[in-house]
Each structure stands twice: as C-alpha cells, then as structure tokens.
Amino acid sequence: MRIGLYGIIGVYNFGCEAIVRGACQLIRRLYPEAQIVYFTYSYDYDKKALQDLNLEIRPIELKATFWDKVQHKIKVKLNSERCGFYFDYDSIIDSIDMMFSIGGDIYTIPRFLREQTTYPYYNSLVEFCDRAIDAGKDVIVYGASVGPFGEYQKAIDYYKKNLSRYKMIICREEESVKYLNRLGLRNTCFFPDPAFQVKSLDRTALQPKYIGINLSPLSLKEIYGKHSEETYVNYAKMIDSIFESTHIDILLIPHVISKDEMDNDESFLYKLKVLTKPETQQHIYFADWKGGFLGLKPQLKECYLVISARMHCAVNAIDENIPVIFLSYSQKSVGMCKYVYGSGKWLIDLKEAPDLIVPKILEMLKNRDEIIDCLHNRNSEINRYYEDHITDLEKLLSK
Template sequence: MTKIFLSGHRDFGNRGCEAIVRSTVDIVRKAIPGAEFVVPSTNIERDRALWPEAEGYGVTFSDCLRQSVPMRVFGKARKRLDWLNNRYPPLRPPADARRLIDDCDAVLAVGGDNYSEDYSLPFMPVMLDRYAMDQGLPVVLWGASVGPFERSKGYEEFMARHMRRYSMIHVREARSESYCKEALGVSRLRRFSDPAFALVPQTEGLFELGEEDCIGVNLSPLILGKLGDRAESFIRELVLALKAAHEQHGFTVLLLPHVMSYQGPNDDRKALAKVKSGLDSEGVANVAVTDEINAAQIKGLIRRCRVFMGARTHATIAAMSMGVPVISIGYSVKATGINEMVFGHDRFVVDYRQLESAGLVARINEVLEANEAVAGESVREKLRVDAEGAGESLRELVRPRSGAQEADRSSGTNGQAE
C-alpha cells in the first residue's frame, strides 16, 4: 500500500489548506488506488469535525509538528538575523514527524504558497522536505506558487538549491513556472491546475439563502494589516461599492470567511465584521457566515452567488471552478497568475492598494456583462482534468515497496502513524 506524507500543512483553520488536502487525496487515489495519507494537524479534533469522512479516504491526522526548545529558539533567531535563512537550519524535524516520514513512500509538499514571501519564510516545511530528500524519498512540491524571492540574493540562491532537490515541482500558474526555470534553474518541473479546481462542492447542512441574488465577498485581515492607516478608508470604499451593487442589482451581500483560525489575528471573520458594520450603517441587506463550515460547504455557498469577489486564493478558485463571475482582490502575484491561466488576462484582478468604490462598481458591472469573466463549462472541465493529471505524474515517481519492506511496515518495524 502506498503511503504519502503531506508536508507544508498544519491544520484546516485555513479552508484553502483544507481544499488542497481534500482534492489532493481524491486526485492521488484516482491515480494510485488505495493510497493512504499522513496529514499533520495541530488540532485533530477540529479537523476531523470538518472532514468526518477523512478516515474512509485513507487519511490519518497526526499531531507530529510539536517544536522542541531549540527549534523555537532558532525560529525566533532567524526572524532577527536574516542570514540564518540563507542555509538549512542546523536542526532535524520533530521525532514524530521523522518516524512518520520514514514509514512513507513519498512526500507531497502542499500548502500552495509556502515557498513565497507572501507570509513568513518557510521553516518547518524546509526541514521536513530536506529530511525526506536526505532519506531518498520522492519529494514533490505540489500545486505551488513559487517566489519570487526578493528578500536577498543569498536567500534566492539558497531557495534555488533547495528547489533543485525536489523530485518534481508542480506549479499552478505560468509566472511560477517561468520563475522556477529562469531564476532558479529548476528542470524537473511541470504545470498543473491548482488541485482545488477538482474539489467537489457540498450543499448539505447549509443554511437557506433568500430568493434575492447574492454578491459574495471574502476579505483577509492580511490586507488590512498591509494597509495600516489606510485600512479604514479601504473598508469604506468597499462598503460604498457594495451599497451601489445592492441599489443597482438588488444584491444581498453574503460575507464569506475562508480562514477561520483557531487562534491569532488571521481570521477573516474579524475583517468581514468591519464590512458588516459598514453595510448595516448604510442599510444594505447582508448575511454574515460565522459558523465553522468546511471548504466544500463554502464552495457550495459560493455556487449560489451571482458574482463573487475575494481576497483568499482558494475562495476565488472555488468561484472560477463553478462558472461564477469573480473579481480577485489581489495582494500577491499568485492572484494575477491564476487569473491569467483561467481567463488569459488579469483584468478582473483589483490591486488592494488601489481599490476605490467607483472603479469597483464598474468592475462588478463588467464581470456581470462580460462572457469572458466566466470560465465556460469546457474551460472548467479542462482545469479539473488538468488538476487530476498531477496524480499521474506522481504515480510515475512512486516506487511500490518490496514484499519485505511491506512486511516490516505491517509488523510495526518502521513505526505507525498515530
């Protein structure tokens, strides 16, 4: 039986991560029937509640990423001493993670944009992937946007060396493909659609919306943090645009979080609460989703929208994959790259730094009227099939274990996932 460890993943607090894991499991099991998966989780109880059928798909959640004191010390030091990021950490991954990786046949480095500078620089993913590489396992960077690494020349050179060690890199858009080839010198590289294009929406257990058409809205607190003192003005312009859409088209505003963190400030509900307050003040009908619904259910809600605008990548991918007209509130190159892949242009990407109400209203009206704002059925099917092609690529890299190795695994010689 083929067993795969998913590195680069922490939990389902970000429903984009959940969408990647769910769809990756489906894609791989179509190519490698019966494949099993070890999925790290810092909150197993919550992740099981969001995906109660996971075990039936060969998924075992494992709390295997607990950092030792030296890891925590080094993690803090690298944020202050930038040169520490230009080399592999002088540490091994947690013992539980090493044991689980040793018992696997391959590692998929998921997460979408771990290897970029959109968030904090990757630390645990680098350690996990390096360890698996050193053990001779196939390690595939899966469904990724990569770079650009502009922090320093030294960091880009380190990332280039690391990227060239992957057995294969699957990028999800052309900009990352070009960057990997031209700047990083990667040769083992293929491009596939983001795996979440294959995620099946779920409609069971959702609250009922009224008969009115909805405009779906997702907003990330990351954008408000980047804007600083201009965040209040951004919210005001967004509210005025939604008010105009309500008056012109009768839209009810559906406020949809896509990251519902278990702790910390990175929770979309906090940003959307500010939008709701503004809409309430303007008398605009709105519905705020605050329940802990899963990625497939969020996709089911987005399918009901007449138009959708979102900041989170996988919220917009959900809309694209179902033919819902979509506006991406872009805060990184990945939004532009994915729009170019789906539509052939980036006209429906709005730079968060330049958002203003009149321009956004015009963009809403444009996507409602323009046929090219909707991924047609043939395009959507092509994206889904293309995403599933990544499974065939993986199958070519994974070598089945010998009978003796399988017997060792079954007897517990190499350890078992918890």
C-alpha cells in the same frame, strides 16, 4: 507505500481543506495501493472536518522550552538554513516512504519584505523537506504557487538550491513554472489546482441575490506589513461604495477561521462591517462557514459575482461557474486569473481595490451571462486536462 501530506497548519483554512481533498484524489490515481497519512497541527478540528476521507490523520505535537524558542528565533533572524523544529520531525519522516509538500503560498516571500534590499528568507517547510530528502525520501510539491523570491540574491540562491533537490514541483499555475524555469529549475510541471477536483454533488444553478466579498487580514499584512485604522476604514468604505453602486445585498464570506486574529477572516470582516454606514449594514449578511469548503458552495451559487482576496475562495466560486474578481496580493492570484480567464482583465491589485472595484463590478454584472458561459467552458477544459494528462504526470513521477 505510505505517502505523507505535510505543509499546512490545518483545514480551518478552507483552501487547505480543498488541497488535502484534492491531493488525496490525485495520490489515489497515481498510487492506488498507497496509504495516505496527513500530519496536522490542528488534529481535533481536522479529524472531524475530514472524517469522510479514507486517510490516517496524525497530530503534530509541539514541545519547546523558552530557550528553545529564543534560540530558534535568533537562527531565523540570521537566516540559518537549519533552525530546527518544536516537534519530533524524525519520527514523521521515518514513518513515511514519500512526502507530498502541500499548501498554497508555502514557497514565497511577502511583497512588503521583497520591497526591501535584504530580508529574512528562511522557510521551515524547506528545512523539513531538506531533512526528508537527506533521509532518502522523495519530496513532491503539489498545489502550490512558488515564488517570487525577490531580488535579494541570498534568498534566490537559498530556494534555488533546496528546490532543485525535490523530485518534482507540481505548480498550480503556469506563472510559477515560468518563474522557476527562469531561475534554472527544471524539475517543474503544471497541473490544475487541487481545488478544481473538489466538486459539490448538486451542480444545479441557484437564483443569485448577493455580491459575495472575501477579504482577509493576512492578505493585507502581505502587502502593508501591518494594519492600521485607516486601512480598515478604506476597505469598509469600499463595501459601502459597492452596495451604493449596485443596491445588491452583500454576502461576506470567511474562508479562514483561525485562532490567530491576523489570519481570521470572520473577525476581520466583522470589524469591517461595523465600520460601514448604518444603511449598508442592514444589507450585509455573513456566509455560514461551518460546512467548510464544500459547505460554502451552495452559498457561493447565490452570488451574482464574488470578489475575493483568498484564492481558493475564488476557485470555489469559479468551479460553480460564478464570475469572480480576483484581489491580488501575491503571485498565486495573478497566475490563477490568467489561467481561468486567459488574461488579467478580472484582476485588481488589492491596494488599488477601493478605487477600482466599482467600475469592474458594474462591467462584470453587465457581461455576467457571457462570463458564465466562458467559465462553464473553461471548467470543462480544466477537467479534461486533468484526465488527459494524469498519465503523463504518472510517467513523469516514475522517472
């Protein structure tokens, strides 16, 4: 059996790298004889980054004329359910027997859109999976947070109708399961985020010397719709206030290195650094991201705590028993914070972070040893859950 992995642009997003790695582990447990085929838009980078995995990597080759793009844009604007693709989707679907739809925020609608009365809701991944199901292939969602879809009934109906056709929606946090159940979907279950299964070989604790910070342009776009100079200044001032209140060096942690400036953490964080005070800049360092998700682990272990907008940056630190403050801009961070800590205590809305972050940091530093003990116990529980319930998941998928 050939099982396809589809749904992400590439593993230059280190969270997507973790999902691919974790998905491969799960599939090999569930379907030991299966051949895994990963389809990517970033073939050259991904082939190198994933060379240690035993999987076939196939490039998605985009081909589109100017008029193809114009027609596609019009269809998306009209919320057409079949807008088409710029690649040969039939050849991908025909080459596999089952599809794992992978990704993190792949089935949701940004907050700034949901605040409107009507908004676009077409999702190319939904269309691709719908076509795969039409071709007789089972589709399983894995590693995702799903929803919310807002109050626009057409958007709700669109997702509800299409997601009901999937064989299973394996959500990474209970909030998504509850939300989908409230919509009437029952083809859902919970299983821990794939990133929790991507372990470093060296689990030795390191002496902390930084406060780690991950901020992303995409997260700000999700809540504001667009960036302004004032937005940059506000978050630069936040970094100033963190250093001035703690006198601990700052480690800026890029977690997505994209060609798209609106999704590139590194260039965004450099802009913020330039806007901080000169005395703060002398105490700001950048994490070396070239080793990807696994390469960041030893650097995360050098942090007293990590403040993270990117959820998989947070999970990466948590898996190393490093305390994390989640900066929330979507469903995923809310659900994951509750899953890890049992409450939303260590969660701050990203919009409110410049005003609320310092007291939260000081409280976390004061209780750091206790929180580390809690994380150590929670990580053990997560690992036990994975092992204890994988047979249940196998039975569920065999129905």
